[in-house]
Amino acid sequence: MSRLRGSRFGAHGSAVGRLAPTPSGWLHLGNARSFLLAWLWARSTGGRAIMRIEDIDRPRCRPELREAALSELAWLGLDWDAGPKAGDPPGEYDQGTRFELYRKHLHTLAETGLAYPCTCTRKDIEQASSAPHGDEGAIYPGTCRGRWDSYEQAKRDSGIEPAWRFRFEGAPIRFHDHVSGDVSIDPSTLGDFVLWRRDDLPSYQLAVTVDDALMGVTQVLRGRDLLTSTARQLALYAALGLNAPAQWAHAPFVQDAQGRRMAKRDGDLSLNHLRAAGVDPSRVIGLLAWSAGLLETPRPATPRELVGEFRIGHVGREDFVVTRQHLDWLHAK
Ligand code: GLU
Ligand code: ZN
Numbered sequence: 483m484s485r486l487r488g489s490r491f492g493a494h495g496s497a498v499g500r501l502a503p504t505p506s507g508w509l510h511l512g513n514a515r516s517f518l519l520a521w522l523w524a525r526s527t528g529g530r531a532i533m534r535i536e537d538i539d540r541p542r543c544r545p546e547l548r549e550a551a552l553s554e555l556a557w558l559g560l561d562w563d564a565g566p567k568a569g570d571p572p573g574e575y576d577q578g579t580r581f582e583l584y585r586k587h588l589h590t591l592a593e594t595g596l597a598y599p600c601t602c603t604r605k606d607i608e609q610a611s612s613a614p615h616g617d618e619g620a621i622y623p624g625t626c627r628g629r630w631d632s633y634e635q636a637k638r639d640s641g642i643e644p645a646w647r648f649r650f651e652g653a654p655i656r657f658h659d660h661v662s663g664d665v666s667i668d669p670s671t672l673g674d675f676v677l678w679r680r681d682d683l684p685s686y687q688l689a690v691t692v693d694d695a696l697m698g699v700t701q702v703l704r705g706r707d708l709l710t711s712t713a714r715q716l717a718l719y720a721a722l723g724l725n726a727p728a729q730w731a732h733a734p735f736v737q738d739a740q741g742r743r744m745a746k747r748d749g750d751l752s753l754n755h756l757r758a759a760g761v762d763p764s765r766v767i768g769l770l771a772w773s774a775g776l777l778e779t780p781r782p783a784t785p786r787e788l789v790g791e792f793r794i795g796h797v798g799r800e801d802f803v804v805t806r807q808h809l810d811w812l813h814a815k
Pocket of ligand 1: 690
């Protein structure tokens with residue numbers, strides 16, 4: 483497999499960032515802010531930007547949402563050096579076309595005993611782990627560690643299709659986050675996580691690790707919900723002998739007026755809705771840049787004109803709550 487080796491990207495020590503939308507819902511202001519910041523970080527450090535479509539959850543992803551994401555991000559004034567543009571058919575930057583690569587890396591982990599088959603259902607896990615809960619619900623209690631000799635045996639004896647889990651153990655994982663500062667996460671607080679799902683799909687953790695490594699990504703900026711996943715991914719880079727991105731930033735959320743994290747249900751705050759309502763994209767950029775501490779007051783702006791002033795250290799830590807006044811400002815002419 484020679485596709486997307488690091489040599490094609492990130493050569494000569496230059497920065498490589500990525501925008502990684504998941505086309506299972508409409509992009510909203512929160513996604514737009516993360517992508518704007520990731521783009522500014524890459525461009526302000528003289529780097530390249532990659533567009534990657536994270537459609538591993540095939541049953542939930544839809545072609546029209548992929549198309550909308552590509553076209554809305556371009557509408558905002560973001561561009562990228564590698565990856566699809568609106569109108570392009572799925573290709574090598576769509577995770578859905580890359581399953582063989584992920585499978586190959588799963589095999590590497592299985593061969594070294596770092597991946598093992600797990601036949602537990604969600605209910606089994608909830609019942610077995612009485613006390614602690616991690617960031618993804620009940621912490622997996624390790625029931626299937628060393629339980630099965632092989633995937634085939636696990637399947638035969640349990641009568642179900644097993645998942646694969648990563649043996650996540652050892653010393654705390656430490657990294658520097660450009661928004662939160664120094665982070666240290668003990669693997670036991672997260673538990674063994676899924677690499678390959680029972681419904682035969684790769685997990686987010688495996689796919690994103692393989693892709694960030696093979697695409698030569700050097701800097702990752704994404705939502706703060708993924709801070710703990712960075713610990714998981716750093717363990718996978720080490721286990722697979724892959725180069726990890728050197729720089730991490732986990733940005734705060736955009737919330738709706740009810741103080742809820744913005745989600746795919748928030749139609750009024752979707753880029754699709756704002757665009758159809760005739761909102762000027764430079765107002766979207768200006769509001770988001772101001773909300774992240776990059777402008778003193780909201781004013782229409784293009785991503786390009788923010789590059790010179792951008793400093794990753796200036797991105798604030800506070801979540802941004804979108805109010806009626808903000809929306810009125812967005813919709814003003
Ligand atoms: N695809 C994820 C999202 O849309 C981002 C994952 C990542 O940046 O690692 O939220
Ligand atoms: Zn299990």
